Structure formats: C-alpha cells, structure tokens
Amino acid sequence: MYGGTGTGKTMLSTTIGVAACRQGIPVKFFRTAALVNKLSEAKTAGTLTAFLKKLNKAEVIILDEYGYVPLDRTGAQLLFEIISDCYECRSIILNTNLEFSRWVNVLYDEQMTAAMLDRLLHHYHLLLFPGPSNRMRESSINELYRSISDNQLKK
Amino acid sequence: MLDKEIAECCRKLRLSRNLAELAQTTEGTNHQEYLYQILSEELHYRTITRTEKLVNSAGFYAINTFEGYRFDEITLPSDLTPESLKTLSFI
Numbered sequence: 001m002y003g004g005t006g007t008g009k010t011m012l013s014t015t016i017g018v019a020a021c022r023q024g025i026p027v028k029f030f031r032t033a034a035l036v037n038k039l040s041e042a043k044t045a046g047t048l049t050a051f052l053k054k055l056n057k058a059e060v061i062i063l064d065e066y067g068y069v070p071l072d073r074t075g076a077q078l079l080f081e082i083i084s085d086c087y088e089c090r091s092i093i094l095n096t097n098l099e100f101s102r103w104v105n106v107l108y109d110e111q112m113t114a115a116m117l118d119r120l121l122h123h124y125h126l127l128l129f130p131g132p133s134n135r136m137r138e139s140s141i142n143e144l145y146r147s148i149s150d151n152q153l154k155k
Numbered sequence: 156m157l158d159k160e161i162a163e164c165c166r167k168l169r170l171s172r173n174l175a176e177l178a179q180t181t182e183g184t185n186h187q188e189y190l191y192q193i194l195s196e197e198l199h200y201r202t203i204t205r206t207e208k209l210v211n212s213a214g215f216y217a218i219n220t221f222e223g224y225r226f227d228e229i230t231l232p233s234d235l236t237p238e239s240l241k242t243l244s245f246i
Contacts, residue, residue: 007228018210020246021210025246060246091245130228
C-alpha cells in the first residue's frame with residue numbers, strides 16, 4: 001500500500017489483518033522499525049532462530065511504516081531475510097510512503113534492494129492512497145487556523 | 156452432583172473448564188443429544204477463543220472492521236475489488 005502519511009494505509013491493513021484473524025488465519029502486525037529492532041535484539045541475544053520460527057507461524061505479516069526510519073546494515077539484512085522467507089509461502093502487506101526507486105535509501109545496498117523488490121513484486125497488488133491526510137483533516141488544528149484567519153480578516 | 160468429578164476428569168483429559176461447566180447446564184432429550192450439544196458448543200467456544208487469541212497476539216494498534224469502511228479514496232489495481240479484499244482471496 002503506497003501513499004502519504006495519514007491516508008489510511010495502517011487502518012486498511014489492520015482491518016484486513018483483523019478479518020484474517022477472525023477467519024483463523026494467523027497474522028503479525030509490526031511497524032517495520034520495531035520489527036527490525038526486535039530482530040537485531042534477538043540476533044544479539046542469540047534467540048534469532050526461535051524468533052523467526054515464531055514469526056513464520058504467521059500466514060500474513062504486515063509491515064507498517066516501511067521507509068520512515070532508515071535501517072542499519074544488519075537491520076536491512078535481517079528484514080531482507082524475512083521477506084525472502086515469505087516468498088511464495090506467506091503474504092506480506094507492506095505500507096510505505098516511499099516510491100520503489102527510493103528504497104535503496106533505506107536499505108543502502110543496491111543489490112539487496114533489487115533482490116527484495118524482485119521477490120515482493122513477483123506476485124503483488126499495489127494499492128494507492130492518493131488522498132489528503134485524514135489525520136490533518138480531522139485535526140482540531142484546522143479550527144485554530146480558521147479562527148486565526150478569521151481574526152486576520154476582521155483586522 | 157458430580158460437578159467436581161466431571162471438572163477433574165476434564166482437567167486430566169486436558170479439556171476446557173468451559174466443557175465442565177457446559178456439562179452442568181446443557182440439556183438434551185437423550186444421552187446422544189446431550190453429548191452432541193456439549194461437544195458442538197465446545198467446538199464453537201474454541202473457535203471464538205482461538206480467533207480472539209489471534210487478534211490479541213497479532214500486535215494491532217487498533218481493532219478495525221470493514222463495517223462502514225469506505226474505499227472511495229483508494230485506487231485499487233484492476234485485479235482487486237473491495238469485495239475480494241474483504242474475502243481475503245489474495246492471501
């Protein structure tokens with residue numbers, strides 16, 4: 001799912017994830033940075049295999065906020081491992097505001113980025129969220145702006 | 156009468172406490188119907204607890220449902236429809 005911040009990617013992926021759980025399909029939902037942190041911690045603690053085994057029980061993995069935070073080299077490698085593991089046997093829902101050409105800025109390694117995209121894009125559906133941010137639209141800051149501009153008009 | 160004994164059997168057989176309670180409250184016109192009622196209720200109960208557990212352990216920040224969900228600000232690819240997303244056919 002590709003689109004700017006606040007356009008509903010997290011909401012739709014959560015909705016799909018909850019519906020899947022209710023059909024008995026195991027789902028795991030992560031903010032990508034948090035997953036990478038967990039992976040790195042598990043690697044340091046020597047519990048990576050156990051963590052991956054647990055993760056692989058999920059049939060759907062949702063990676064939210066992909067590309068908001070740049071990853072370090074180990075983190076990028078670990079994330080690649082997850083995506084590679086999922087290839088053709090599990091579904092991934094990936095939410096991002098980064099177009100594919102800029103993924104290398106998050107992963108740093110061109111070859112790995114190409115290999116990751118290759119696996120992800122073999123079977124995929126691209127959902128676009130072109131709308132404005134729902135958070136901003138619903139935010140009370142709009143009223144503040146309105147009152148400021150009204151006051152300026154009065155002056 | 157045999158509440159404790161049934162509960163103890165359930166525990167030893169690794170059957171849920173729910174089944175032990177059902178055994179006290181369920182009614183049937185004959186033995187078979189009674190047993191079927193308990194077993195089918197227990198299956199239903201297990202499905203519910205399993206899905207609840209899946210939802211709770213998935214790590215969602217909120218629990219959203221498709222009820223009232225609007226797809227009008229999303230561009231879906233030609234091979235997907237809101238219906239096919241709801242039925243999870245892509246998984």
